[in-house]
Amino acid sequence: MEHSVYLQVWRPSPEGSTFSLVAQTFAGTLELRFQEIRLEPDQMIEARRGDVLGMFFPLNNPIAWSTVPCSSKEQQHRFHRNPPRNMTPGTRLAFAAEQSASPCRFYSLVALLG
DSSP: OEEEEEEEEEEEESSSSSSEEEEEEEEEESSSSSSOOOOGGOOOOOOOOTTEEEEOSSSOOOOOOEEEOOOGGGSEEEEOOOOOSSSSSTEEOEEEOOOSOOEEEEEEEOOOOO
């Protein structure tokens, strides 16, 4: 599948310099357009207050986004340039903040909590 996406939950370390991968769910996409992916109960990830939602694209980014102004530094898009190909829960990474003129991204990603 050309457009692979892993929906992830990351937990910040106590010192805030790194994040640990809590869990991830594979979501294959067949085309570059609106996607509605409904997860089965065994694919759902339990998140805590303060966790961060992430997306991992092993090849290309199939998720649409728009540039929006940031209201604070905490909202800046964060990324890791060369992530390991096989991430497993417990993987720890440091993420860099985007430094462009309009660093915030609005993704067409919705997480329902309940």
